[in-house]
Amino acid sequence: MLRIRNLHASIDDKQILRGINLEIKAGEVHAIMGPNGSGKSTLASVLAGRSNFEVTEGSVEFMGNDLLELSPEDRAREGMFLAFQYPVEIPGVSTTNFIKAAVNETRKYRGHEHLDAVAFLKMMKEKMKLVQIDQSLLSRSLNEGFSGGEKKRNEIFQMAMLEPRLAILDETDSGLDIDALRIVANGVNQTRNKDNAFLLVTHYQRLLDYIVPDHVHVLYKGRIVKSGTRELALELEEKGYDFIKAEFESAEQA
Amino acid sequence: MYEENDDILGQVTTSEYKYGFVTDIESEDAPKGLNEDTVRYISAKKNEPAWLLEWRLKSFRHWQTMEEPTWPNVKYPPIDYQDIIYYSAPKQKIAPNSLDEIDPELRKTFEKLGISLQEQKRLTGVAVDAVVDSVSIATTFKEELAELGIIFCSMSDAVHEHPELIKKYLGAVVPPTDNYFTALNSAVFSDGSFCYIPVGVRCPMELSTYFRINAANTGQFERTLIVAEAGSYVSYLEGCTAPMRDENQLHAAVVEIMAMEKAEVKYSTVQNWYPGDKEGKGGIYNFVTKRGICQGAHSKISWTQVETGSSITWKYPSVILKGDHSVGEFYSVAVTNNYQQADTGTKMIHIGKNTKSRIVSKGISAGRSNNSYRGLVQVGRNAGNARNFSQCDSLLLGDKCGAHTFPYIEVKNNTGIVEHEATTSKIGEDQIFYCNQRGIDTEAAVAMIVNGFAKEVMNQLPMEFAVEAQKLLAISLEGSVG
Numbered sequence: 001m002l003r004i005r006n007l008h009a010s011i012d013d014k015q016i017l018r019g020i021n022l023e024i025k026a027g028e029v030h031a032i033m034g035p036n037g038s039g040k041s042t043l044a045s046v047l048a049g050r051s052n053f054e055v056t057e058g059s060v061e062f063m064g065n066d067l068l069e070l071s072p073e074d075r076a077r078e079g080m081f082l083a084f085q086y087p088v089e090i091p092g093v094s095t096t097n098f099i100k101a102a103v104n105e106t107r108k109y110r111g112h113e114h115l116d117a118v119a120f121l122k123m124m125k126e127k128m129k130l131v132q133i134d135q136s137l138l139s140r141s142l143n144e145g146f147s148g149g150e151k152k153r154n155e156i157f158q159m160a161m162l163e164p165r166l167a168i169l170d171e172t173d174s175g176l177d178i179d180a181l182r183i184v185a186n187g188v189n190q191t192r193n194k195d196n197a198f199l200l201v202t203h204y205q206r207l208l209d210y211i212v213p214d215h216v217h218v219l220y221k222g223r224i225v226k227s228g229t230r231e232l233a234l235e236l237e238e239k240g241y242d243f244i245k246a247e248f249e250s251a252e253q254a
Numbered sequence: 255m256y257e258e259n260d261d262i263l264g265q266v267t268t269s270e271y272k273y274g275f276v277t278d279i280e281s282e283d284a285p286k287g288l289n290e291d292t293v294r295y296i297s298a299k300k301n302e303p304a305w306l307l308e309w310r311l312k313s314f315r316h317w318q319t320m321e322e323p324t325w326p327n328v329k330y331p332p333i334d335y336q337d338i339i340y341y342s343a344p345k346q347k348i349a350p351n352s353l354d355e356i357d358p359e360l361r362k363t364f365e366k367l368g369i370s371l372q373e374q375k376r377l378t379g380v381a382v383d384a385v386v387d388s389v390s391i392a393t394t395f396k397e398e399l400a401e402l403g404i405i406f407c408s409m410s411d412a413v414h415e416h417p418e419l420i421k422k423y424l425g426a427v428v429p430p431t432d433n434y435f436t437a438l439n440s441a442v443f444s445d446g447s448f449c450y451i452p453v454g455v456r457c458p459m460e461l462s463t464y465f466r467i468n469a470a471n472t473g474q475f476e477r478t479l480i481v482a483e484a485g486s487y488v489s490y491l492e493g494c495t496a497p498m499r500d501e502n503q504l505h506a507a508v509v510e511i512m513a514m515e516k517a518e519v520k521y522s523t524v525q526n527w528y529p530g531d532k533e534g535k536g537g538i539y540n541f542v543t544k545r546g547i548c549q550g551a552h553s554k555i556s557w558t559q560v561e562t563g564s565s566i567t568w569k570y571p572s573v574i575l576k577g578d579h580s581v582g583e584f585y586s587v588a589v590t591n592n593y594q595q596a597d598t599g600t601k602m603i604h605i606g607k608n609t610k611s612r613i614v615s616k617g618i619s620a621g622r623s624n625n626s627y628r629g630l631v632q633v634g635r636n637a638g639n640a641r642n643f644s645q646c647d648s649l650l651l652g653d654k655c656g657a658h659t660f661p662y663i664e665v666k667n668n669t670g671i672v673e674h675e676a677t678t679s680k681i682g683e684d685q686i687f688y689c690n691q692r693g694i695d696t697e698a699a700v701a702m703i704v705n706g707f708a709k710e711v712m713n714q715l716p717m718e719f720a721v722e723a724q725k726l727l728a729i730s731l732e733g734s735v736g
Contacts, residue, residue, distance in 0.1 A: 043460065048687075048691050049690070050687055051683075051687070052683075071690070071695075072687060072690035072691055072697045073690045073691075073693050073694060073696075075691075076691050076692055077693045077694040081691075082691050084688065084691075087686050087688070088682070088684050088688045089704055090685060090688075090689075090702070090703055091706055091707065092705070092706025092709035093702055093703065093705070093706035093709070098536055098689075098702070099692075101692075101698070102689075102693050103695050103696055105692075105693040105698070106693040121715075123429070141706065158692065162692070162693070175632070179471035192695055206278065215690070224731065
């Protein structure tokens with residue numbers, strides 16, 4: 001589904017990603033972990049197409065397309081979803097209307113009919129249960145005055161509504177209390193199936209207690225320096241990132 | 255609402271100023287230039303009584319002593335008032351007695367504008383007075399309204415059919431000497447709409463005036479006068495468009511509203527005069543004076559305006575709150591793009607006791623445009639317990655445009671409460687990227703964010719206008735981001 005080869009990216013001439021290689025297949029859940037500043041969120045932003053990052057080398061293939069050639073909106077319409085670390089507020093635009101526009105833009109791109117109000121509301125009701133989100137929240141302006149937890153739940157709700165092929169969750173767990181974390185994880189687990197895939201970007205292994213990944217990767221200084229299974233996450237939890245750093249530095253020197 | 259929203263997003267892609275066509279109709283023009291003879295010519299053309307000619311000439315003489323105002327935050331080359339045609343009337347073979355007799359070319363014009371003077375309007379229940387260049391072409395629903403005692407007709411007809419009302423109220427709210435452009439308008443006004451709602455009558459339909467400049471080198475000077483007697487109610491809509499032309503054209507209108515005890519008048523404008531091209535060439539100078547007076551106790555006047563057109567807008571729809579407990583409201587969305595300039599706002603003059611006013615102004619600037627809010631809140635010595643709330647928000651698209659706020663507050667009674675809030679924000683790249691990431695392209699995202707920003711004002715518009723206005727916002731800002 002997604003094949004990243006030797007991806008290099010920079011911002012303001014500062015190199016952040018220095019050769020990422022990663023392949024994600026349908027049905028898989030990958031977790032990317034790493035210390036602050038290792039490039040985790042940059043990877044998420046570059047995949048989604050944020051314009052302030054410049055890809056200097058490498059390629060990304062998504063669903064058979066050259067991802068880097070697609071505009072951010074076409075990447076989304078092709079089925080790539082990014083749950084933002086800091087969801088933005090749009091005053092005066094109700095969450096419901098925003099999602100409706102998003103859903104229908106994607107349907108239009110794929111040559112499907114617009115969802116009418118009745119079908120849309122029915123779909124919304126179903127998905128609302130997944131993330132235990134309240135109707136009243138959805139009638140309010142998008143993310144305006146939402147608590148941190150509400151914003152994150154709203155991201156997962158949008159994910160459920162848009163039914164992406166690949167969902168990238170950028171530190172969706174940060175700032176969540178244990179109940180909210182459980183609700184968010186539950187939303188992911190219920191939408192998980194053999195045709196879609198997830199890329200979880202996280203600091204802590206805590207999230208992985210609830211969403212069990214197939215693969216765990218450690219990102220450090222813009223490269224994936226170690227890959228493994230869930231055990232790797234547990235090891236990181238126990239030892240911290242220092243042992244990775246030590247391993248990496250000695251490898252660099254050698 | 256969901257469906258409408260989608261339609262609007264879909265229509266964002268339709269481009270350019272779509273009302274820019276010219277109708278090929280013969281017109282009868284006054285010679286270029288302005289002097290007493292021009293004034294006499296216009297008055298004679300309209301077969302006016304002597305008192306009105308006198309009124310015009312007095313206004314003209316006063317205008318000659320005045321200077322064009324220079325305080326607005328707008329720039330334009332000097333206007334040559336001798337290079338303008340002050341009267342232009344589409345030539346009709348006969349005076350139309352019914353809508354069927356109107357020149358088919360003119361009818362087509364209105365059909366292109368989406369205003370059918372015929373049956374369709376019956377269904378939506380909006381009565382229309384259509385003014386092309388200097389004269390009123392047709393007024394619909396006249397008879398139906400007359401049954402309720404409502405007068406809705408062109409100003410020219412009103413002068414002949416209701417002279418006592420015109421004599422009493424013309425210039426009563428906005429005297430000819432008020433400012434440079436009201437004096438000019440009073441001297442040369444050619445037509446406009448008159449509306450009279452008798453005591454206790456609630457006007458059952460929206461009344462609408464549609465203004466269209468067609469002829470070249472012509473100025474448009476119309477007057478609207480609305481008198482709402484005690485306990486009456488009327489909602490009034492005004493729309494305007496003009497062809498695309500390279501030279502600037504002057505529009506200097508006057509609107510007067512008189513609200514008696516417990517009367518309520520709601521006046522909505524969607525102003526879409528030709529704004530000029532992307533380089534700032536051409537476009538309408540929209541120098542308009544609009545004022546209402548809450549004459550009686552518990553009366554209410556509200557102005558709602560969506561300003562997207564004109565190369566320069568200079569206009570401050572105001573309310574004089576004379577009656578005790580009267581209420582004035584001003585809701586405005588002003589959009590400027592490319593080289594457009596707007597200096598607009600309101601005046602709320604509190605004279606009576608327990609009077610209230612509310613100002614919500616949303617300015618949106620894009621391109622190299624300049625958008626200024628200018629507002630006065632005045633609480634007089636005897637205006638005990640006056641309340642005002644003002645909110646002025648500016649939204650910037652890009653970094654070459656300007657947003658300015660000039661609030662003036664004068665309070666002479668210490669029981670008054672005046673609140674003013676102002677914000678300035680930019681459409682953030684992060685907001686647009688967020689929308690993009692959900693599959694919404696940049697044009698649609700801007701339309702959505704702007705409509706969200708303006709929502710509080712848009713909600714004040716009558717339904718049939720709101721949808722149109724939302725589309726207009728999106729279209730006016732096309733190409734302003736990216």
